[in-house]
Amino acid sequence: QVQLVQSGAEVKKPGSSVKVSCKASGGTFNSYAINWVRQAPGQGLEWMGGIIPIFGPANYAPKFQGRVTITADESTSTAYMELSSLRSEDTAVYYCAMSGSSYYYYYMDVWGEGTTVTVSS
Amino acid sequence: EIVLTQSPGTLSLSPGERATLSCRASQSVPSSYLAWYRQKPGQAPRLLIYGASSRATGVPDRFSGSGFGTDFTLTISRLEPEDFAVYHCQQYGSSPYTFGQGTKLEIK
Numbered sequence: 563q564v565q566l567v568q569s570g571a572e573v574k575k576p577g578s579s580v581k582v583s584c585k586a587s588g589g590t591f592n593s594y595a596i597n598w599v600r601q602a603p604g605q606g607l608e609w610m611g612g613i614i615p616i617f618g619p620a621n622y623a624p625k626f627q628g629r630v631t632i633t634a635d636e637s638t639s640t641a642y643m644e645l646s647s648l649r650s651e652d653t654a655v656y657y658c659a660m661s662g663s664s665y666y667y668y669y670m671d672v673w674g675e676g677t678t679v680t681v682s683s
Numbered sequence: 684e685i686v687l688t689q690s691p692g693t694l695s696l697s698p699g700e701r702a703t704l705s706c707r708a709s710q711s712v713p714s715s716y717l718a719w720y721r722q723k724p725g726q727a728p729r730l731l732i733y734g735a736s737s738r739a740t741g742v743p744d745r746f747s748g749s750g751f752g753t754d755f756t757l758t759i760s761r762l763e764p765e766d767f768a769v770y771h772c773q774q775y776g777s778s779p780y781t782f783g784q785g786t787k788l789e790i791k
Contacts, residue, residue, distance in 0.1 A: 597780070607720075607728065607771050607782040623779035624684070657727055662739075667775055669718035671739060673727035 564589035566674035584658030591639040595661035689783035706772035713776030
Protein backbone atom coordinates (compact mmCIF):
# COMPACT_ATOMS: atom_id res chain seq x y z
CA GLN A 563 0.00 0.00 0.00
CA VAL A 564 1.31 3.42 -0.96
CA GLN A 565 2.06 5.89 1.81
CA LEU A 566 2.39 9.65 1.35
CA VAL A 567 4.69 11.64 3.63
CA GLN A 568 4.50 15.42 3.55
CA SER A 569 6.97 18.08 4.58
CA GLY A 570 6.67 19.92 7.87
CA ALA A 571 4.72 22.95 9.00
CA GLU A 572 5.57 26.36 7.58
CA VAL A 573 5.10 29.93 8.78
CA LYS A 574 5.27 32.53 6.00
CA LYS A 575 4.96 36.27 5.56
CA PRO A 576 2.25 37.77 3.36
CA GLY A 577 3.46 38.11 -0.22
CA SER A 578 5.95 35.26 0.02
CA SER A 579 5.76 31.72 -1.38
CA VAL A 580 5.61 28.27 0.15
CA LYS A 581 6.58 24.92 -1.34
CA VAL A 582 5.20 21.71 0.17
CA SER A 583 6.48 18.25 -0.74
CA CYS A 584 4.74 14.87 -0.79
CA LYS A 585 6.86 11.73 -1.04
CA ALA A 586 5.29 8.43 -2.07
CA SER A 587 6.60 5.09 -0.91
CA GLY A 588 5.53 1.49 -1.18
CA GLY A 589 3.90 1.51 -4.57
CA THR A 590 3.54 2.92 -8.08
CA PHE A 591 3.81 6.67 -8.44
CA ASN A 592 4.12 7.70 -12.07
CA SER A 593 0.69 6.76 -13.43
CA TYR A 594 -1.47 7.87 -10.49
CA ALA A 595 -2.79 11.39 -10.00
CA ILE A 596 -1.46 13.31 -7.05
CA ASN A 597 -4.01 15.86 -5.93
CA TRP A 598 -3.55 18.85 -3.66
CA VAL A 599 -6.44 19.71 -1.36
CA ARG A 600 -6.52 22.39 1.29
CA GLN A 601 -8.67 23.02 4.36
CA ALA A 602 -8.82 26.40 6.05
CA PRO A 603 -9.54 26.38 9.80
CA GLY A 604 -13.10 25.20 10.43
CA GLN A 605 -13.85 25.03 6.71
CA GLY A 606 -14.44 22.38 4.06
CA LEU A 607 -12.07 20.77 1.60
CA GLU A 608 -10.93 22.59 -1.53
CA TRP A 609 -9.30 20.94 -4.54
CA MET A 610 -6.40 23.06 -5.80
CA GLY A 611 -5.08 20.94 -8.62
CA GLY A 612 -3.18 17.81 -9.43
CA ILE A 613 -0.70 16.06 -11.65
CA ILE A 614 -0.31 12.64 -13.24
CA PRO A 615 3.49 12.41 -13.38
CA ILE A 616 3.68 10.25 -16.51
CA PHE A 617 1.56 12.80 -18.43
CA GLY A 618 3.44 15.91 -17.26
CA PRO A 619 1.40 19.16 -17.17
CA ALA A 620 -0.63 19.80 -14.05
CA ASN A 621 -4.35 20.50 -13.92
CA TYR A 622 -5.35 23.51 -11.80
CA ALA A 623 -8.59 24.77 -10.33
CA PRO A 624 -9.42 28.17 -11.90
CA LYS A 625 -9.36 29.82 -8.48
CA PHE A 626 -5.66 29.02 -8.08
CA GLN A 627 -4.52 29.28 -11.70
CA GLY A 628 -1.51 31.56 -11.94
CA ARG A 629 -0.68 31.34 -8.25
CA VAL A 630 -0.05 27.62 -7.76
CA THR A 631 2.51 25.38 -9.40
CA ILE A 632 2.33 21.60 -9.04
CA THR A 633 5.24 19.47 -10.17
CA ALA A 634 6.45 15.90 -9.77
CA ASP A 635 9.89 14.30 -9.69
CA GLU A 636 9.53 10.73 -10.92
CA SER A 637 13.08 9.82 -9.88
CA THR A 638 12.25 10.43 -6.20
CA SER A 639 8.49 9.73 -6.31
CA THR A 640 7.88 13.18 -4.88
CA ALA A 641 5.25 15.75 -5.79
CA TYR A 642 5.43 19.43 -4.96
CA MET A 643 2.91 22.23 -4.57
CA GLU A 644 4.14 25.83 -4.59
CA LEU A 645 1.76 28.65 -3.74
CA SER A 646 2.87 32.23 -4.31
CA SER A 647 1.67 35.70 -3.27
CA LEU A 648 0.52 34.33 0.04
CA ARG A 649 -2.16 36.11 2.03
CA SER A 650 -3.76 35.43 5.39
CA GLU A 651 -6.63 33.55 3.74
CA ASP A 652 -4.12 30.91 2.58
CA THR A 653 -3.64 29.79 6.17
CA ALA A 654 -4.76 26.17 6.00
CA VAL A 655 -3.79 22.52 6.18
CA TYR A 656 -2.58 21.35 2.79
CA TYR A 657 -3.03 17.70 1.89
CA CYS A 658 -1.70 15.63 -0.95
CA ALA A 659 -3.84 12.67 -1.95
CA MET A 660 -3.35 9.92 -4.53
CA SER A 661 -6.13 8.79 -6.81
CA GLY A 662 -7.41 5.26 -6.59
CA SER A 663 -6.88 4.25 -10.18
CA SER A 664 -4.33 5.17 -12.79
CA TYR A 665 -4.30 7.65 -15.67
CA TYR A 666 -7.18 9.83 -14.41
CA TYR A 667 -8.17 12.06 -11.50
CA TYR A 668 -10.31 9.50 -9.72
CA TYR A 669 -11.44 9.45 -6.08
CA MET A 670 -8.64 9.94 -3.55
CA ASP A 671 -7.92 6.87 -1.50
CA VAL A 672 -4.47 7.57 -0.05
CA TRP A 673 -3.88 10.80 1.83
CA GLY A 674 -0.84 12.44 3.33
CA GLU A 675 -0.93 13.60 6.94
CA GLY A 676 -1.29 17.25 5.97
CA THR A 677 1.03 20.25 6.20
CA THR A 678 -0.02 23.31 8.17
CA VAL A 679 0.82 26.58 6.46
CA THR A 680 0.37 29.73 8.51
CA VAL A 681 0.54 33.13 6.82
CA SER A 682 1.15 35.91 9.28
CA SER A 683 3.04 39.16 9.44
CA GLU B 684 -17.83 24.22 -12.31
CA ILE B 685 -20.08 21.72 -10.53
CA VAL B 686 -21.21 23.06 -7.15
CA LEU B 687 -22.04 20.44 -4.51
CA THR B 688 -24.45 21.31 -1.71
CA GLN B 689 -24.59 19.00 1.30
CA SER B 690 -27.50 18.80 3.72
CA PRO B 691 -28.07 19.03 6.53
CA GLY B 692 -25.17 21.14 7.74
CA THR B 693 -25.32 19.38 11.11
CA LEU B 694 -27.07 16.15 11.99
CA SER B 695 -27.65 15.17 15.64
CA LEU B 696 -28.28 11.47 16.25
CA SER B 697 -27.61 8.76 18.82
CA PRO B 698 -25.43 5.66 18.48
CA GLY B 699 -27.38 2.83 16.85
CA GLU B 700 -29.58 5.18 14.83
CA ARG B 701 -29.66 5.50 11.06
CA ALA B 702 -28.08 8.51 9.34
CA THR B 703 -28.97 9.84 5.90
CA LEU B 704 -26.75 12.51 4.36
CA SER B 705 -27.48 14.29 1.10
CA CYS B 706 -25.26 15.74 -1.62
CA ARG B 707 -26.88 17.68 -4.45
CA ALA B 708 -24.99 18.80 -7.56
CA SER B 709 -25.65 21.93 -9.61
CA GLN B 710 -25.44 19.83 -12.77
CA SER B 711 -25.28 16.14 -13.55
CA VAL B 712 -22.12 14.41 -12.31
CA PRO B 713 -20.56 12.55 -15.24
CA SER B 714 -20.48 8.77 -14.87
CA SER B 715 -21.72 9.11 -11.27
CA TYR B 716 -18.14 9.92 -10.29
CA LEU B 717 -19.13 10.87 -6.76
CA ALA B 718 -17.15 9.98 -3.62
CA TRP B 719 -17.80 10.27 0.10
CA TYR B 720 -15.16 10.79 2.80
CA ARG B 721 -15.24 10.77 6.58
CA GLN B 722 -12.96 13.13 8.48
CA LYS B 723 -12.31 12.91 12.21
CA PRO B 724 -10.90 15.93 14.07
CA GLY B 725 -7.21 16.47 13.40
CA GLN B 726 -7.06 13.73 10.78
CA ALA B 727 -6.96 13.51 7.02
CA PRO B 728 -10.15 12.44 5.25
CA ARG B 729 -10.76 8.74 4.67
CA LEU B 730 -12.43 7.43 1.52
CA LEU B 731 -15.70 5.60 2.20
CA ILE B 732 -17.58 5.41 -1.11
CA TYR B 733 -16.60 5.92 -4.75
CA GLY B 734 -18.58 5.72 -7.96
CA ALA B 735 -21.62 6.80 -5.90
CA SER B 736 -22.20 3.33 -4.46
CA SER B 737 -18.99 1.26 -4.24
CA ARG B 738 -17.47 0.80 -0.79
CA ALA B 739 -13.75 1.39 -0.50
CA THR B 740 -11.50 -1.37 0.81
CA GLY B 741 -12.02 -2.05 4.51
CA VAL B 742 -15.14 0.10 4.86
CA PRO B 743 -17.85 -1.58 6.99
CA ASP B 744 -21.07 -2.57 5.26
CA ARG B 745 -23.12 -0.24 7.48
CA PHE B 746 -22.02 2.46 4.98
CA SER B 747 -23.88 2.60 1.69
CA GLY B 748 -24.09 5.13 -1.11
CA SER B 749 -26.76 5.71 -3.73
CA GLY B 750 -27.92 8.14 -6.36
CA PHE B 751 -27.08 9.38 -9.84
CA GLY B 752 -27.31 12.53 -11.90
CA THR B 753 -27.58 15.38 -9.40
CA ASP B 754 -28.80 13.70 -6.20
CA PHE B 755 -26.68 11.44 -4.04
CA THR B 756 -27.09 9.94 -0.58
CA LEU B 757 -24.80 8.40 2.02
CA THR B 758 -26.55 6.15 4.50
CA ILE B 759 -25.06 4.80 7.73
CA SER B 760 -27.37 2.05 8.91
CA ARG B 761 -26.37 1.87 12.61
CA LEU B 762 -24.16 4.60 13.98
CA GLU B 763 -21.04 3.59 15.87
CA PRO B 764 -19.15 6.03 18.15
CA GLU B 765 -16.38 6.48 15.53
CA ASP B 766 -18.94 7.63 12.94
CA PHE B 767 -19.47 10.97 14.64
CA ALA B 768 -17.34 13.12 12.40
CA VAL B 769 -17.57 15.36 9.32
CA TYR B 770 -18.59 13.87 5.97
CA HIS B 771 -17.59 15.34 2.62
CA CYS B 772 -18.85 14.52 -0.85
CA GLN B 773 -16.67 15.12 -3.91
CA GLN B 774 -17.25 14.87 -7.63
CA TYR B 775 -14.41 13.73 -9.88
CA GLY B 776 -16.30 13.64 -13.15
CA SER B 777 -15.53 17.18 -14.30
CA SER B 778 -12.60 19.45 -13.53
CA PRO B 779 -12.31 21.29 -11.17
CA TYR B 780 -13.02 18.32 -8.90
CA THR B 781 -15.13 20.02 -6.29
CA PHE B 782 -16.17 19.15 -2.74
CA GLY B 783 -19.33 19.90 -0.83
CA GLN B 784 -19.12 22.07 2.28
CA GLY B 785 -19.45 19.05 4.60
CA THR B 786 -22.01 17.63 7.01
CA LYS B 787 -21.14 17.36 10.68
CA LEU B 788 -22.60 14.30 12.36
CA GLU B 789 -22.75 14.88 16.10
CA ILE B 790 -23.91 12.88 19.10
CA LYS B 791 -27.38 13.82 20.30
